[in-house]
Amino acid sequence: xxxxxxxxxxxxxxxxxxxxxxxxxxxxxxxxxxxxxxxxxxxxxxxxxxxxxxxxxxxxxxxxxxxxxxxxxxxxxxxxxxxxxxxxxxxxxxxxxxxxxxxxxxxxxxxxxxxxxxxxxxxxxxxxxxxxxxxxxxxxxxxxxxxxxxxxxxxxxxxxxxxxxxxxxxxxxxxxxxxxxxxxxxxxxxxxxxxxxxxxxxxxxxxxxxxxxxxxxxxxxxxxxxxxxxxxxxxxxxxxxxxxxxxxxxxxxxxxxxxxxxxxxxxxxxxxxxxxxxxxxxxxxxxxxxxxxxxxxxxxxxxxxxxxxxxxxxxxxxxxxxxxxxxxxxxxxxxxxxxxxxxxxxxxxxxxxxxxxxxxxxxxxxxxxxxxxxxxxxxxxxxxxxxxxxxxxxxxxxxxxxxxxxxxxxxxxxxxxxxxxxxxxxxxxxxxxxxxxxxxxxxxxxxxxxxxxxxxxxxxxxxxxxxxxxxxxxxxxxxxxxxxxxxxxxxxxxxxxxxxxxxxxxxxxxxxxxxxxxxxxxxxxxxxxxxxxxxxxxxxxxxxxxxxxxxxxxxxxxxxxxxxxxxxxxxxxxxxxxxxxxxxxxxxxxxxxxxxxxxxxxxxxxxxxxxxxxxxxxxxxxxxxxxxxxxxxxxxxxxxxxxxxxxxxxxxxxxxxxxxxxxxxxxxxxxxxxx
Numbered sequence: 136x137x138x139x140x141x142x143x144x145x146x147x148x149x150x151x152x153x154x155x156x157x158x159x160x161x162x163x164x165x166x167x168x169x170x171x172x173x174x175x176x177x178x179x180x181x182x183x184x185x186x187x188x189x190x191x192x193x194x195x196x197x198x199x200x201x202x203x204x205x206x207x208x209x210x211x212x213x214x215x216x217x218x219x220x221x222x223x224x225x226x227x228x229x230x231x232x233x234x235x236x237x238x239x240x241x242x243x244x245x246x247x248x249x250x251x252x253x254x255x256x257x258x259x260x261x262x263x264x265x266x267x268x269x270x271x272x273x274x275x276x277x278x279x280x281x282x283x284x285x286x287x288x289x290x291x292x293x294x295x296x297x298x299x300x301x302x303x304x305x306x307x308x309x310x311x312x313x314x315x316x317x318x319x320x321x322x323x324x325x326x327x328x329x330x331x332x333x334x335x336x337x338x339x340x341x342x343x344x345x346x347x348x349x350x351x352x353x354x355x356x357x358x359x360x361x362x363x364x365x366x367x368x369x370x371x372x373x374x375x376x377x378x379x380x381x382x383x384x385x386x387x388x389x390x391x392x393x394x395x396x397x398x399x400x401x402x403x404x405x406x407x408x409x410x411x412x413x414x415x416x417x418x419x420x421x422x423x424x425x426x427x428x429x430x431x432x433x434x435x436x437x438x439x440x441x442x443x444x445x446x447x448x449x450x451x452x453x454x455x456x457x458x459x460x461x462x463x464x465x466x467x468x469x470x471x472x473x474x475x476x477x478x479x480x481x482x483x484x485x486x487x488x489x490x491x492x493x494x495x496x497x498x499x500x501x502x503x504x505x506x507x508x509x510x511x512x513x514x515x516x517x518x519x520x521x522x523x524x525x526x527x528x529x530x531x532x533x534x535x536x537x538x539x540x541x542x543x544x545x546x547x548x549x550x551x552x553x554x555x556x557x558x559x560x561x562x563x564x565x566x567x568x569x570x571x572x573x574x575x576x577x578x579x580x581x582x583x584x585x586x587x588x589x590x591x592x593x594x595x596x597x598x599x600x601x602x603x604x605x606x607x608x609x610x611x612x613x614x615x616x617x618x619x620x621x622x623x624x625x626x627x628x629x630x631x632x633x634x635x636x637x638x639x640x641x642x643x644x645x646x647x648x649x650x651x652x653x654x655x656x657x658x659x660x661x662x663x664x665x666x667x668x669x670x671x672x673x674x675x676x677x678x679x680x681x682x683x684x685x686x687x688x689x690x691x692x693x694x695x696x697x698x699x700x701x702x703x704x705x706x707x708x709x710x711x712x713x714x715x716x717x718x719x720x721x722x723x724x725x726x727x728x729x730x731x732x733x734x735x736x737x738x739x740x741x742x743x744x745x746x747x748x749x750x751x752x753x754x755x756x757x758x759x760x761x762x763x764x765x766x767x768x769x770x771x772x773x774x775x776x777x778x779x780x781x782x783x784x785x786x787x788x789x790x791x792x793x794x795x796x797x798x799x800x801x802x803x804x805x806x807x808x809x810x
């Protein structure tokens with residue numbers, strides 16, 4: 136098999152599985168494919184992609200890269216719209232991460248969605264999502280990038296609203312769709328600017344003109360063209376990667392089934408923006424203004440979204456806010472010109488965050504579909520595999536030395552410290568404080584779920600949890616059935632174990648080559664004016680020495696303080712958090728209302744849009760189109776017909792007289808014309 140054919144197989148194998156399960160398993164073209172057939176055909180497609188991606192990564196590391204066009208979609212003058220692949224270390228690594236996490240999610244879904252009537256439809260969706268993400272990361276041009284970008288947005292809309300009979304799910308998927316459209320508007324403007332001034336959509340051709348673009352100004356202003364284009368591109372990343380203030384869709388997306396929470400929030404959709412900025416690093420490196428904008432937005436997201444995780448009682452929402460915070464960390468690394476560190480954290484985060492989401496789903500299964508952590512406690516003895524894997528994921532998340540998350544987070548903190556772009560001082564404070572916050576809310580969740588007093592009802596149904604959002608079921612109802620918690624089946628726990636392994640070891644294995652070796656050489660740009668990576672390399676003397684050195688650093692003690700405080704508050708003196716809540720009710724209300732961002736969006740943007748839409752409806756649609764054009768033309772025709780009908784008397788002598796008058800008029804006209 137030739138190399139381009141292998142790339143096509145990797146990209147399209149999940150699409151074939153999705154088409155078979157979706158068209159022939161949901162009733163669209165019959166029900167030839169049953170539940171088992173749907174999961175087998177989609178898992179096989181993703182397995183083929185995962186094996187192929189691993190082979191491609193090995194081939195790329197041997198020096199065999201690829202950048203070429205496979206199909207010319209359209210040619211307009213000298214402009215070509217093409218489908219092609221750019222396979223280098225960045226895209227090959229992303230392919231492995233996407234397909235491996237997706238494979239684990241596919242297998243896990245067999246157990247999690249086993250009783251759901253939309254079983255085949257769900258497998259069709261998640262396989263289509265995998266195809267869309269692969270097309271995004273493998274693209275060698277901005278047209279294909281935009282196709283994959285929009286495709287993952289569309290499929291996420293379908294997945295978040297998978298339980299479409301629930302009003303909350305429909306609201307959540309519409310919210311995600313609309314917020315992402317805001318970001319995508321900026322993304323399109325950025326692509327359009329680069330296309331207009333570079334004359335090409337191909338990455339290589341655009342990047343080769345980066346110096347020329349850096350010398351241009353935006354028409355009619357003294358703004359640098361490249362800064363405007365890069366900020367516009369990053370606005371797209373703010374929507375897709377849920378950066379403040381376009382983050383509001385991500386927590387509500389928990390209305391979808393847990394497997395898609397892992398798929399969207401771990402290795403795929405939310406990391407698309409991080410990948411895009413790293414891919415466009417040759418342009419971003421030439422715009423200090425854009426880098427400052429990025430690092431400040433990332434710092435705000437990293438710190439302030441972490442605060443929101445402290446007061447959440449829905450197990451999935453705590454993990455969701457940790458995703459927001461970690462995406463902020465990646466964005467800070469991008470703004471500090473440490474693109475390879477951002478991608479490294481993207482990779483480590485993909486494994487431990489997928490693990491945490493799937494472990495949370497396992498807890499939900501064991502708790503008979505109750506998601507409220509206030510109804511849990513002491514699950515360690517009932518769910519040992521889920522417990523130990525959740526603990527490993529949490530240790531990786533908070534940056535425990537020698538775990539995967541430690542190597543990436545530690546380098547992000549150092550990169551923020553070493554960066555000299557405007558806003559880097561605030562970013563350093565934010566990511567440093569975020570270490571304590573992350574450790575606190577992560578182990579608050581861990582202790583409340585797996586340790587302490589058993590707070591669940593074993594006598595029967597206890598109804599809904601305390602939080603209206605704390606409902607995730609395998610059908611269209613929200614009934615909690617009570618009973619003693621139980622460990623999940625092997626089809627659920629095996630993916631947890633397989634994800635726990637890289638969550639522990641992948642950081643130590645990859646930190647050297649990915650950050651300080653030649654892994655991203657020639658792929659990710661680094662300006663000599665911002666030698667952050669060179670300074671980071673000076674302090675790196677191997678993964679063991681780096682891990683041992685951590686015990687004497689500020690981030691380690693902040694992390695330890697967060698864990699100890701969470702243990703003291705929720706295991707030793709649980710009355711303290713309640714007392715703090717009572718005395719600082721205003722602060723709790725601020726966090727509980729998510730900084731009132733939803734209310735601001737509702738009061739300003741949604742109400743403004745409704746007012747504008749109402750004006751367009753009343754003036755444009757009702758008065759102009761319906762009133763003047765449609766009904767007005769009908770009235771005009773009616774009036775004309777009312778006049779003309781008087782000429783239709785039915786008498787022959789009337790018609791003969793009309794003919795004579797007409798002939799006389801024509802003769803008079805021609806006589807006058809000739810004179």
